[in-house]
Amino acid sequence: MSDVSSVEEIWDVDVTVGLTTHTRHRHIPSPVSQGFVAPDATSTLTFSPIALAAAVARTATTRQARPQLLAALQRSAQAQMECLVSNQSTFELSADFGDLADTERTLFTARCGAGITDLYMNALGYVWRANAACLARTLDPHADFLYDGGSVSGHGVVLAEAHGTFASNASAKTVAARAKSKYGRQVKPFVSKPSPYGKVVHGYSVAFGSQPGTAGAFLSVAETRIARPKKAPSPPPTTGQAPASAGVSTAMAMTTYRSNFLLMGAVAVIDWIDWIGGIGSFPTDPGPVTFIRVPYAGRWYLGSVFSSWPALHPDWWADHHWHDAVWRSRAVRRLFARGLPSEAFNWFVIEETACQTFLNSLTGIIRAGGDLPVGFLELPSFEPVGFGFGGDRSGRLSEGAEYNYALFRDGLALIGDPFWLRKFETRQWSPKEGFLG
Incomplete structure (x- = not known):
């Protein structure tokens, strides 16, 4: 021993x-x-x-x-x-x-x-x-x-x-x-x-x-290696065409956020992304998806309710057909009002503006019939937290720092410490109407 x-x-x-x-x-x-x-x-x-x-x-x-x-x-x-x-x-x-x-x-x-x-x-x-x-x-x-x-x-x-x-x-x-x-x-x-x-x-x-x-x-x-030009390059000829978009291709955005929403536990969103990408059937539950809105380290994040409750049921998040019925439970709402248990962490969330911007773009594609458009999406990006090339971007920054989390440039974050929800809000995203309220 x-x-x-x-x-x-x-x-x-x-x-x-x-x-x-x-x-x-x-x-x-x-x-x-x-x-x-x-x-x-x-x-x-x-x-x-x-x-x-x-x-x-x-x-x-x-x-x-x-x-x-x-x-x-x-x-x-x-x-x-x-x-x-x-x-x-x-x-x-x-x-x-x-x-x-x-x-x-x-x-x-x-x-x-x-x-x-x-x-x-x-x-x-x-x-x-x-x-x-x-x-x-x-x-x-x-x-x-x-x-x-x-x-x-x-x-x-x-x-x-x-x-x-x-x-x-x-x-x-x-x-x-x-x-x-x-x-x-x-x-x-x-x-x-x-x-x-x-x-x-x-x-x-x-x-x-x-x-x-x-x-x-x-x-x-x-x-x-990128070769250095021997002389200053001549400006390209004018073609009358608009310059290339600085946004991200729609296909790349779909791939990135499919992973992000999977990590969050928001399987209902993945169903829509897969339907648009041609690898899944039309979602059997076309109703709204509920997120909780939480403040952390000076930002607002949206998280999936059910991925954060393994102590109650370890696979609730994997079956989104349970979501509405469970969320209507007064017992669950009272537990959230008291705060999140330590078992809920580590918890993946997405920065609110990134989540809203992507999902509203997804709503536009769904309204248009679900065909993946060839083009670009304008999505926000963020300075990373929890890692970097030293300085202000490194991990906890100082011994005993208040927050323990990692934020990536696409808005995905992993929160590592339990905390109490003093402010408790929910947001709902309708696949065909966008965010409600």
């Missing part, structure tokens, strides 16, 4: 990882899109446990699959992060990692690599995401994710490959070599190629690694 003193503390402090290598790789033509300027890489990435857990969940659910499967993939993210990473500011795997079976280590390593990549891409300024499986046949090697927004707005999308390695031979050299090889094999062939979300104009390969039992981690990035 293990001694109580041998039990490790749960990971609860911010971690800073240095960028060990950064390489740029030639591509012809360069730049792929005139005027695109890639954001500068910086020397460190700082993130909180809640941010990495949220990023792991985001990447696990950014794919076309049944909500029940995707929900099962994301449920264990926070628990794994807390248990398998040591509680110190220098990244180190806990002793529990050694007790995992080989297949479980491989899965956890891959999840961490994907989560770190999502944090890095968000920190660079990219906003919306999609799975990159659309670029190649199933058996062809291809990178993992496509991103839009930030500096690539109006140009197309960028491609990102994620890799993690937690092995005894992990080092700055081996991790750098893996980033480069992954770039050459799984990123470079697809730069300048079309995708359903726009032309791929730039690519990244992000590799993250650490030696079990040793403090420290390695972060290596390989990306497309």
Whole structure:
């Protein structure tokens, strides 16, 4: 029997990882899109446990699959992060990692690599995401994710490959070599190629690694080199056409928010997105969807009522046909009036303006008959909280900070601490009428 003193503390402090290598790789033509300027890489990435857990969940659910499967993939993210990473500011795997079976280590390593990549891409300024499986046949090697927004707005999308390695031979050299090889094999062939979300104009390969039992981690990035012009470029000829929209493609927005609403537990919204995308039938419950409106850290967020009550019923959120009947329960409303239980957290929510803007756009598409339009949506974006390249964007900012949460640029947030709802409101979204009241 293990001694109580041998039990490790749960990971609860911010971690800073240095960028060990950064390489740029030639591509012809360069730049792929005139005027695109890639954001500068910086020397460190700082993130909180809640941010990495949220990023792991985001990447696990950014794919076309049944909500029940995707929900099962994301449920264990926070628990794994807390248990398998040591509680110190220098990244180190806990002793529990050694007790995992080989297949479980491989899965956890891959999840961490994907989560770190999502944090890095968000920190660079990219906003919306999609799975990159659309670029190649199933058996062809291809990178993992496509991103839009930030500096690539109006140009197309960028491609990102994620890799993690937690092995005894992990080092700055081996991790750098893996980033480069992954770039050459799984990123470079697809730069300048079309995708359903726009032309791929730039690519990244992000590799993250650490030696079990040793403090420290390695972060290596390989990306497309953009050639400097030999002289100032001539202005493009006037064609009379309007410039490209700086918004996000409708298809990319649908993919991003499908994942976001799944993480929230708002399955009724996913049904509408799938119907519009042609992968689902007309929703059997076309009634309004209820959200609760909560204040946190100076912003208002909308959350799904039923994803926040696992203590009452662990799978209520997965069956939205229960929603109206349960919400009318006075007992449930009284419990919400008292506050949320600790079991409700960690809790995914979406910043209110982002949620409203997207859902009102969704209503417009539903009213028009449900065909996915070719075009762009103007959606808000936000400065990240809980992670970033240091400074004000890093995790809890100071010891004993009041809030523990991660906010991503698309408005998705993961709240990590229980709190009492002193202000309690609900909002309803009607698929054919938009927000009510």
